[in-house]
Each structure stands twice: as structure tokens, then as C-alpha cells.
Amino acid sequence: MRHLISVLIENESGALSRVAGLFSARGYNIESLTVAPTEDPSLSRMTIITNGSDETVEQITKQLNKLIETVKVVDLSEAPHLERELMLLKVRATGKDREEMKRMADIFRARIVDVTDTTYVIELTGNQGKLDAFIQAIDPALILETVRSGVCGIGRGERVLRV
Template sequence: MRHVISLLIENESGALSRVSGLFSARGYNIESLTVAPTEDASMSRMTIVTTGSDDIIEQITKQLNKLVEVVKVVDISEAAHIERELMLTKVRATGKDREEMKRMADIFRARIIDVTDTSYVIELTGNQAKLDAFISAIDPALVLETVRSGVCGVGRGDRILKV
């Protein structure tokens, strides 16, 4: 089962490697991991997308909680939550493809944020499925490069992860 784990961690050097080291040492999967400081600069928030049986997910959250610098851990996928990911795609945009790319961007409500004579950079946010759908909707031969941020997640409504 796919799970989205959010955690708050002290913004110290080495904190990221403590988390990633834990996953590799114990053989847990990381599908994506994002991290950046929160509104309180002394703390970072991480979103980790992982897969595993219920037993493994229980161990993952317990092991994360055990790290001395981890302040709080929540499996946000246990209840209603929102996931978003950012993707930047540089595509070839010449001749008839130029108009086609513009149209596809509009359909997916993406934005073209860089324009040259031969290329566009298309910015798209959404959940993983939407980003995947966009990639499969366009001609792969036109894709010059793609960069994805990994998933950010937040619980809906009253479910708040804060100290």
C-alpha cells in the first residue's frame, strides 16, 4: 500500500541523511521525498511517499519517531488529505507542434513559463496521476527534459501537523 508520511524535523545539518539513512538501512522504499524549511525556520517539513504492508508502515513511523531530531510524524494518507506535485517539462515547440503544445498546456491547466523559438517550459501542478497523464498525453519525442518535485501533502480541514 502507498502511504504519504509527513514529518517535522529540526532544521539541522545531517537531518536529511538521518531520515534517508534509516530507509536504506532498514530496507524501506522511498518513492519520493521532499523537504524544505517551514514558516518556523528552525524546523523543516518532509513529505515521504513510501509503500509497504501495514506492519512495515507501522515500523517506519515508529523508527522515524525514534530519531532524536524528529519532532512529529503523521501518516496523512490515513485520512482525507491533499497531495500536490510540481513538474517542469521542457518540450520542443516548432512548426505545428508549437500550437499543439500550447493547446495541451491549456487542457491540463498548465502554464508556459519560458518561451524560445524552438521550446517551451511548461509548469504543471497537481497530484501524481495528473502529471503522469500529461506526460502520456504529449508526444514523447517532443519532451526535452522533465523535472518533478516529488509529492507535498497536507491533511484536510482540522488535521494539522504543527508543534
């Protein structure tokens, strides 16, 4: 089963490699991992997407908690939550494709954030499925580059992850 785990961790050099090393050393899957400082610059927040049985995911959260720099671990997918990922696509935008690409961006509520005579950079935010759907909806021959941020997650309502 797919799980989305949020980790608050001390913003120290090496913290990311401890987490990444833990996953590789124990043979756990990482589908995506994002990390950035929080409003408190001494703390980083990671969102990890992983796959595994309930027992495996229980071990993953325990092992993450065991890292000395880990402050808190929550399996967000256990309760209502939001997921968002950002994607930037550079596409060929010439001739009739130029208008078509603009139209598709509008349909998906994406934004064109860079324009040249021949290219667009399209910015799209959403859950993983929406981003995948956009890539499938456009002509693959027109895609020059894609870059995705990985998933960020947050609990809904009063469910708060903080120190």
C-alpha cells in the same frame, strides 16, 4: 500499500541523511521524498511516499519518531488529505507542434513559463496521476527534459500538523 508520511524535523544539517539512511539501512522503500523549511525556519517538513504492509509502515513511523531530531510524524494517508507535485517540462515547440503544445497545456491547466523560438518550459501542478497523464498525452519525442519536485501533502480541514 502506498502511504504518504509527513515529518516535522529540526532543520539541522544531517537530518535528511538520518532519514534517508534509516530507509536504506532497514530496507524500506522511498518512492519520493521532499523537504524544505516551514514558516518556522528552525523546522523542516518532509513528505515521504513509501510502500509497504501495515506492519512495515507502522515500523517506519516508529523508526522515524525515534530519530532524535524528529518532532512529529503523521501518516497523512490515513485520513482525507491533499497531495500536490510540481513538474517542469522543457519541450520542443516548433512548427505545428507549437500550437498543439499550447493547447495541451491549456487542457491540463498548465502554464508556459519560458518561451524561445524552439522551446517551451511548461509548469504543471497536481497529484502524481495528473502529472503522469500529461506526460502520456504529449508526443514523447518532443520532451527534452522533465523535472518533478516530489509530492507535498497536507491534511484536509482542521487536521493540522504543527508543533
